[in-house]
Amino acid sequence: MNIGHLQIKTNVFLAPMAGITDLPFRIIARPFGCGIAFTEMISAAGLIRNTKKTMRYIESDPSDRPLGIQLFGNEPAILADAVKIVEQHGVDLIDFNMGCPVKKVVKTGAGAALMKDPKLAGAVMEKMRKATSLPLTVKIRSGWNARQLNALEIAKLAEDSGFDAVSIHPRSADQGFSSRADWSLIGTLKQSLHIPVIGNGDIRTPQDAARMINETKCDAVMIGRGVLGNPWLIANIVSYLNGGETFVPSLAEREALIIRHLELSVKFFGDRVGVRDFRKHLLWYTKGLHGGARFREKAGQISDMAEAIQLMHDYFC
Ligand SMILES: Cc1cc2nc3c(=O)[nH]c(=O)nc-3n(C[C@H](O)[C@H](O)[C@H](O)COP(=O)(O)O)c2cc1C
Known part of the structure; x- marks a missing residue:
């Protein structure tokens, strides 16, 4: 159009x-x-x-x-x-x-x-x-x-x-x-x-x-x-x-995308604001997923990128 x-x-x-x-x-x-x-x-x-x-x-x-x-x-x-x-x-x-x-x-x-x-x-x-x-x-x-x-x-x-x-x-x-x-x-x-x-x-x-x-x-x-x-x-x-198929992303695809989003966020806003601002996205990304409630409790407190990546890795593994 x-x-x-x-x-x-x-x-x-x-x-x-x-x-x-x-x-x-x-x-x-x-x-x-x-x-x-x-x-x-x-x-x-x-x-x-x-x-x-x-x-x-x-x-x-x-x-x-x-x-x-x-x-x-x-x-x-x-x-x-x-x-x-x-x-x-x-x-x-x-x-x-x-x-x-x-x-x-x-x-x-x-x-x-x-x-x-x-x-x-x-x-x-x-x-x-x-x-x-x-x-x-x-x-x-x-x-x-x-x-x-x-x-x-x-x-x-x-x-x-x-x-x-x-x-x-x-x-x-x-x-x-x-x-x-x-x-x-x-x-x-x-x-x-x-x-x-x-x-x-x-x-x-x-x-x-x-x-x-x-x-x-x-x-x-x-x-x-x-x-x-x-x-x-x-x-x-x-x-x-367009008449095509729809798909549900795998856990590995989700994890890769979330990490990329986090990295972009940190690159753009800097470490402190980038990670803090990302907490809300972490909550949305894991809404409705198995074990998401416990993850979200911890995700609401993360303050640096290494911590965020470790938390996601543990969760998605
Ligand atoms: C958190 C949030 C921020 C928004 N900020 C804007 C904005 O800056 N400009 C705007 O035109 N609409 C804004 N909106 C409205 C959305 O663009 C959209 O019109 C509204 O959410 C309805 O669409 P939806 O049902 O698909 O969410 C915002 C909506 C939300 C939830």
Whole structure:
């Protein structure tokens, strides 16, 4: 499929997830065939201030392509400047976050809060469009709350502003992750827009992905929580959608992948942060496995790489 002029090989996308889809995780996920992966949301204002922490979020690697950088903010001029900075870093696409319900973001009027102000949302997207020739996408929720379900209005504004695709996680911001995502809204957007629609929310199995595509006719599916501890899901979805087989990784394959992920994490974040930050991944990777509870108790305390590798070796042996 195409998003603007960008050719994308598979219609299975890795969702942006703060604290998770960092460079190490994206490098791990790439060989499983995700069509495109995204950075976590990055503050447009932080980018302009050129803070060290913010600039780390846009670091990439030749194997980490095609890459979408996700920005959040609500001031047209700042977003336009941020887009220009991102463009200089040679990325493939820029995604605009209009779906984040987290307090520290919405209290600034950004993320999902911007959906409450369609006029400003339109102005931001128009400025972003004028600032770059890169493909632009926007990621939205169904609206702010049950009384303000204006996803279609915002999606049309994105299309009219010259954006190249819309991703939708069809829950309102005040729903967080509760109840079920309303996939019918993905279908409504698909019927009403000319640009590609990317469906997101509650895909946990290859069958879920096929069902979303059948029910909504969306152009691509985007997977978030389903890949935690299970990046193989991407390969299984790609295969299933193409009529192929799915597989369960062996224990040896799991161990090798976890160690590689850990090594990448330490290389990127340094020994201390890299290992500490990896604890959550260890918990996800071993969820539901035999003897996992005891392993997880110890995994929650590891503090250096040698200890982590020994613990995994003992467990997988
Ligand atoms: C820990 C976590 C962090 C997230 N961070 C972001 C983010 O930075 N930007 C964004 O657009 N969505 C973010 N999301 C939302 C996901 O991209 C996705 O829309 C949501 O999880 C629903 O898809 P799923 O059911 O496949 O998980 C995050 C979700 C989780 C669980």
